Amino acid sequence: MDKEKLQRLWDLAPMFVEGTPHAKFLGFKFVAIEIGKATLSMPYSEKLIGNAQTKVLHGGVLTALLDQASGLAAVSSFKNIQPVATLDLRIDYMRTGTPGKTIIAEARAYKTTTHIAFVRAIAHEGDVDDPIASSQASFMTTASSRKSLGNPLERTKAVKNLPPAKPTTTERQS
Amino acid sequence: MTETLSLDAKVKQALDSMPYANTLAIRPILMGEDLTFVLPYSPDIIGNPMLKALHGGAIGAFLETAAIVGLGIVGDTLALPKPIGINIDYLRRGHPKDTYARAVISRLGSRVANVRVKAWQDSVRTPIAILHGNFLITKPQKK
Numbered sequence: 001m002d003k004e005k006l007q008r009l010w011d012l013a014p015m016f017v018e019g020t021p022h023a024k025f026l027g028f029k030f031v032a033i034e035i036g037k038a039t040l041s042m043p044y045s046e047k048l049i050g051n052a053q054t055k056v057l058h059g060g061v062l063t064a065l066l067d068q069a070s071g072l073a074a075v076s077s078f079k080n081i082q083p084v085a086t087l088d089l090r091i092d093y094m095r096t097g098t099p100g101k102t103i104i105a106e107a108r109a110y111k112t113t114t115h116i117a118f119v120r121a122i123a124h125e126g127d128v129d130d131p132i133a134s135s136q137a138s139f140m141t142t143a144s145s146r147k148s149l150g151n152p153l154e155r156t157k158a159v160k161n162l163p164p165a166k167p168t169t170t171e172r173q174s
Numbered sequence: 175m176t177e178t179l180s181l182d183a184k185v186k187q188a189l190d191s192m193p194y195a196n197t198l199a200i201r202p203i204l205m206g207e208d209l210t211f212v213l214p215y216s217p218d219i220i221g222n223p224m225l226k227a228l229h230g231g232a233i234g235a236f237l238e239t240a241a242i243v244g245l246g247i248v249g250d251t252l253a254l255p256k257p258i259g260i261n262i263d264y265l266r267r268g269h270p271k272d273t274y275a276r277a278v279i280s281r282l283g284s285r286v287a288n289v290r291v292k293a294w295q296d297s298v299r300t301p302i303a304i305l306h307g308n309f310l311i312t313k314p315q316k317k
Contacts, residue, residue, distance in 0.1 A: 022229035025218040049193040050242075051254060058194035059242075059257045060235020067231040083222060086230035090261045142225060 002035060009033045009076050016072055023068050026061060036109040038072035040065060043102045055099035062103070063091060066121045066135040069105035074117035074139035077109035084117065084139040091135045101125045103132065115141045184247040185209065188254060195239045198232065202243075203274075209247075211240045213273040213293075220270065228268030230303075233293060237262060237275055237305035241289040244277030245309055253312050255287060260307035268302050271295055285311055 010033060017023050017030040017040065026048065031039040042065050050058030067086055074084045097103065106128070107121035116138055123133040179187065185202045189195045198219070203210045213219070213236040221229025238260060246254040273295050280288040291305040292298070 019223060020229065021218055021220040021223060022232050023221075026231075047193055047197045050195075052191045052193060058192060058235060058239070059260075060231070060238045061194060063234035063238065063260070063262075064229060064231020067229070067234065071230075083224070085222075085227070085267065086262075086264045088261070088263045089230065089234065090259070091257075092259045093257045096256070142222070 005081070006033075006035060008081060009035070012081060013038070013072060013076070016075065017068065020068065022064065026064055028065060028068055031104070033072065033076055036073060036077040036112070037107065038069050038076060039104065039106045040069040040072070041102055041104045044100050049099075054096070057097050057099075057103070059091075059093060062093070062097075062123055062133050063089070065103060065105045066091060066107070066123055066133065067137065069107040070109075070119040070121045070135065070137045071139055073107035073109045073119050073121070074112070074137075077112040077117050077119075078141060083142050085142050087116070087138045087140050089135060089137040091133055093133050094131050097132045098125055179250070179252065181207075181209075181247060184252050185243060187252050188243045188246045189239075191252075191254065192239065192242070194235065195243075198235065198239075200236060200239055209244065209276065211236070211243070211275045213275070215271050215273075217270075225267065226270045228270070228273070228302075230262075230264055233264070233268055233273065233303050234260075234262050234305070236273060237291045237293055237303060238307070240275040240277045240291045240293075241305060241307055241309065244291070245279065245282075245287050245289060245311070248279070248282060255309035255311050258286065258308040258310050260305055262303055262305045264303050266300065266302040269295055273302065274298075280306070283311070287311055 013033040014030040029041045048061045105123045109117045109119045111118045121135045124131045219232035275293040277291045292301045293303045294301045
């Protein structure tokens, strides 16, 4: 069952990133996913600079990247794959990023209850032991997804175009 | 001689030196001494296209910009502080419309400052997110 969920996550996760307008806008790239874990990357871009003199990226860009990676880890950690909203996010900026370098964010949901996921994440430039920032966040499944019976993701246009995933088909038949 | 800038000029200079603030089209509204920032709605800052909710990261970046500029304009010359740690509480969903933010400096030390920033849409009494953070004060470079 975990294998099927993992397959489904790999099918959905790239769209979770590309289907998020702000993630697309900032150039986030999907790297990898496991149940409760997600990795994203973000290439350096001049429009994301926070200080014109030093050319260092704006801290808010890291906030967005860590939020997105953590959210994806949270999504993957719930029993049913469903969208989430950020409740709170804490970030520690450990060192200044290097202008020109791609940033990698790795997130892990270390505890998930029925509707809440607690996630830690780290942002680095290739060496996990030399992070530029770390974060801790909590996420909640969104209200509309809790009210509806099915998985709201199934109704999005992007997902509709996909061939139906096997687990869902079996569920409907039974 | 150090040049003294008006509040208007300092805010403009601070935002101009932050290309990402320009990317998000963040602009100031000055009413006397009260400095409020606007994050204009754009489809590019949506985080959940189904709910049409703003991305937490965009709201976070906006709050952080308000904190940095709010601190940077204190004093005669412009010096943008660097974030050490920030904490954001997301209180309500951000709807697809303009968002406002105002920073309040809780403590301004010689090396570290503590700032609170509130973001709202409909009413200042129903904030959508609150940031509090510590920032490292940078000294303007000596000539």
